[in-house]
Amino acid sequence: MKKIRLGLFGAEDSIEIMESVVSRYAEFSYISISYWRDEEIVEKLTKQTNDVDMWLFSGQIPYGFAKKWAGITQPMFYVPSSGSSLYKTLLHITYNQKIPFDQLSFDTFHPTELERVFQESEIAPKPLYLKHYEEEIHTDEVVNYHHELWITGKTLAAVTCLKNAQHELNKLGVPAFRVLPTQAAIVSTLALILQTHETMHFKDTQIAVQMIEFDTFSSLTKENFSTDEIYKIEIKMTEKLLEYTKKISGSLKSAGPGRFAIFTTHGILREMTKEFTVVPDFAILQLAGHDAVTCGIGIGQTVYEAEINAGTALLHAKEFHKGSSMVVLDDKTIVGPLGQPEQITYGYAPEHLQSLSEQTSLSIATLSKLESILRKIGKIEINAHDLAQHMSIMPRSARRILTELESKGLAQVVGEENPHPRGRPRKIYQIKL
Known part of the structure; x- marks a missing residue:
């Protein structure tokens, strides 16, 4: 069985914990990438985007930056901050540091999650100071939050999930305690990754129809304009399309003058178009003119559904401009035009x-x-x-x-x-x- 190539990304100590868990799974191979500063995240991810099938981040901050960058097309996951690791940190603070819980500041945790931990531990005061964030946030903002509370005397220490935040706070004289990802949370996230991979495999076997409309007249001139020349071009076009169809393990059928339909699978076309971001490889067709081929790709649970979606995609492609390629997925989401910097994804009928x-x-x-x-x-x-x-x-x-x-x-x-x-x-x- 082909292993899932997993990219592990996070602070060095978090990476070590993730590696210790992932190495027990026969389903995964992995590469590890550690970072220190927020500015390194996108740069380091860029170098490895084609080397993994899925990403596992040590926490919300690197995950948030990667999501905002939008340069990753593979599924991304992060290890949530779990209760058990926080319990351990709070126990250390209680017995070794003797700091009251209402004089601690926290970051990352969801408010309801933090309150639940306090209730289950029968800690009387509710957490007063929490920097909760969704997706990306700069580490400096987290550091400033904890530092401001400390220098104004509202808190005596900070509890953070970020290694570099802990480092910067300690430099500023703020006692800071780190909450590391737990093995249990990593195991739970890996189970979700395996389930997602199984779902993706199912989607890869879905029917895909690529509907192609070829402008026969684009290759003609006033000197060679005749029905014989049109017939020759169509024969040549069919031969080239058969070569292309073989390349994507598909089946070709004519769908009217200058229009063809190729039946293949979702996974093959997704790979061919690099996650539906680039135009299908029509170089093999050796056509003159960039606007010679307009294409609609449809994905569906059945051949009929995929063909209907391909026709819809072709109509949307023609709406943009001649020579465009669009995709309609099985959930009616429309993607395109492929290969264009202004590519967008929108719903067919929200x-x-x-x-x-x-x-x-x-x-x-x-x-x-x-x-x-x-x-x-x-x-x-x-x-x-x-x-x-x-x-x-x-x-x-x-x-x-x-x-x-x-x-x-x-x-x-x-x-x-x-x-x-x-x-x-x-x-x-x-x-x-």
């Missing part, structure tokens, strides 16, 4: 946008794309020029979308920018979907 679509002249798909773009750029302000680039539409079309939202109270102008001194100022809209 229910929460239906009422907004009814209020405006904009389709649900347009609103869903806009929502996905805002999520991708991480803010709710955008101008028409940037929106046009992300949606692969003309700037005037983007302006129409924004002014329509503004007229219905779903957007407002919050400023202007002028990237070119002699150019027309660009209005910045704040979107309120």
Whole structure:
């Protein structure tokens, strides 16, 4: 059985604990990457992105930075801070340091989790000082939180899950105690990883249909325009497509003039497109012209569902521009255009946008794309020029979308920018979907 290549990422002491657990599993091989400063996280991950199947992070901070970076396409997991390790740390503080629990500051833990530990331990005061965060946070912010409480006399010590935070706090004179990941928490996370891998294997065997529309006339000139030449091109195209189909272990059938459908599996196309981020390898087709092939990929539980999704994907690809490639997954999520820097992922018919679509002249798909773009750029302000680039539409079309939202109270102008001194100022809209 092929082993799952697991990337272990975290502080050096956490890595050692994770290695001691993972090494007991025959299902895994692993590589270990340790870091010290937040600034190293993305740089170190970049070097190993193609060497692992899944990632296991020692905690929320490296996991949060990796998620925000969005350069990792493999599934990611982190070891949660568990009760048993915290119990051990609190026991040490009680018996060796004699510090009251209401004079401790904490980070990372969820408030309900920390309160539960206090209740189960029959500790009377509730935890007063907690720096809880979701996803990424800079270590400096955590250090400043604990330090400020300490220098103002509100606390006598800090309890942290971060090795570098403990180090910096100790340098500042703050007594800091580290909560390390426990073996039990790692075992629990590894069980989730194995379950996810099994689910992914099932998804890899799903049916995938790649629907290709070829512009026969793109290879013709006025001098060679004839039905015989068109027929020759179609024969050549079919031969090349058969080569490509063989490469992806698929089956080819004609779907009308200039249109073909290739049946294969989800896993093969996912690998071929590098997790649906690049255009399928049409170099083997040896076609002239970048816009010669428009492609829709559909994934489904059945052949019928996959073929319907492929047709939908092809229509969305043609909406963007000729020569695009789009994907419709089995949950109706749409991904694309593949190979473009402005690639977005959006829902085909999200229910929460239906009422907004009814209020405006904009389709649900347009609103869903806009929502996905805002999520991708991480803010709710955008101008028409940037929106046009992300949606692969003309700037005037983007302006129409924004002014329509503004007229219905779903957007407002919050400023202007002028990237070119002699150019027309660009209005910045704040979107309120």
